[in-house]
Amino acid sequence: MGGQGEKPALLVGGRRVDGRGVEDVRPLKIVARVLNDAEGSAYVEWGKNKVLAGVYGPRECIPRHDQSLYRAVVKCRYNMAPFSGAEEHGRSGPNRRSKEISKVIKEAFENVIISENFPKTEISIFVEVLQSDGGTRCAAVTAAAVALADAGIPMKDLIGAVAVCKIDGQMAVDPGKEEDNFGESDMPIAFSPRTGDVLLFQMDGLLTREELARGLELARKASMKIREAQMEAIRKVYDEPKEDRFLLIG
Amino acid sequence: MESMNEIKRDTLGALISQGKRGDGRGMLDYRKINVQGGILQNPEGSAIVSIGKSQVMAGIKFDIAKPFPDRPKEGVLSTSADLLPLASHLFETGPPSDEAIELARVVDRGIRSANIIDLSSFYIDDEKVLAVYIDLFILDHDGNLIDTAALAAMGALLSARMPKVEEGKIIRGEFTGKVPIKEKVVTCTFGKLGDKAFLDPSLDEEKGMDCRLTLATTPGHLCAAQKGGWGAVSEKDLMELFDISLEKGKELRALLND
């Protein structure tokens, strides 16, 4: 939680810095099918986060030594645009943080993608963070799931992710940038809503047993709202069919 | 894939020689263009542009940097392009391709040589200037990425705000007004197949054409150019396409808000 500068009060009278209560998720907007060449795509605005996901595959797995004779190999690249942050200009390309995030996202999807149907192939998930505001990996999972469904990749569930944090000693869902920087703990979680299984789980900071349980409860409640938004985005593709695909921001 | 190029060239050639295009456009028509500026809050400037099914996002970011030794009193301008792997099944992950580098450099040259940004106003102190980074994010590739990216860069610059600088540091989130932009630079890219030239080549046309010519203009001047591909252009072509670029440039500028 390496925040810079003076730590502000994060919770005053049950209200958070942006006015939310501890169980409130920031405004979430999802649009499916925004790209033309990608086989599936989705755009997520979540708070000030703006995240774009595109999916290709199953396609020939290259290099061949990555291939499996039994299933499709799932690949994921999570990347932050050099202009995505509020601070200095970032570096282009992957770094240690983005590689780790790519790995845990990939592993979450390996649980639900029915990869046995497509031996020797790869399914590629690409996520670009266009603007970051805390919680980009959860927005990335949420967008990628919609993009995979849009591509028609068979999956056992439509998964979503949300983080919980500890601010001024209390658990709260969906931390924003400031809560991310100054909070006492951060715990991103992806659920499979159908089974309740936890498919992505990371944590830093200090939590008691009770706080962990409370965090899981908050995340589980929020993940139902996320699933609703995902399904609505997919349904909209068919309720309002379009031949033109554009990314409309805001 | 290699074998596609020959098919495309034959079919394209048959159409183009009759002055027709696969999607029914005229030879000097752009596809539908959309421009949205100021779409992001974190960077100082931003825009997203689509031409047909090509989509490019541009972000403008300011930082404090050291000036180049040969221009100690001037700010730094840096342009780069990422052909994102989600944009096309033809793009791969990894370091910038030759195509991405060429794309960024052509866009950069137009902006730089027309002097539309006063880099001397970016001087702060000895060894300290403002650097402006233009990042071009290619989101969807259906041909003519140069014009799409150039329009996105221009849209982002026109939306850009000057960051507040105090004691040699940028105060993030505070601004002193818009970044002064003297003129709008736009590019017109033509494809050539045989002796026929056509504006705004689609990806299908790019696969089949002999060469490409990009002309960047201000109102009245040519400010950057690039020929790409193995085919040739004549002097007559250059003069004609220059005139067309000045005319078409007006259409493009009208799409960009001040």
Place this chain on the structure above:
Amino acid sequence: MERESRIVMPGEQVSDKPERIGYAFVDKGRTYSTVVGLYSEGKLVPLEGPYEPLPDDMIVGIVSEVRFSGYSVDTNSAYAAFLSSREIRERYEMGDMIFARIQKTDETRSIELGEAKKLPEGRLVRVSAVKIPRIIGKKNSMVDMIRANTGCEVIAGRNGYVWITGKGDSNLAEKAIRMIEAQAHTHGLTDRVAAYLKSQKKA
């Protein structure tokens, strides 16, 4: 598709009993969808999805390599297809478009082709493979209608490659195909496509 059906999502329950339904799976005695699809009465039709080659599928392919004993063919799938010289009388060159039948696929998903025919000059449109039945229409009704209104022959491969050929308005034919692709799941599509083609023909 014309009957009462609902859009289901991956992971959504379609039956509280274990049932054998294509594009669905059974977990703890219940049946769930694996795709975004239209579900009605024990049948699940995916709305999107990759091409999964099956024997007897008629596909449009591109000859991608000429080999000693036959041809490698790009079929818009992740798997290699092979057409043996013994199966055909013609000779092909790299880049030729062919219409062929899938004879066999094996457990590594290699595809063997036969009954191939070279296609005349034209243009290729790539669509989602699950939309092909709609583009063909009941008893070829859609492709017949496009031919009648545009003068173009439309050869729709099960694999999602659609070849438009002939001297007619291939641009209009492609637009009609794109319209069907975007609206494949809707009712009354044939009438709308007919109206669209008529309006464009006049203009």
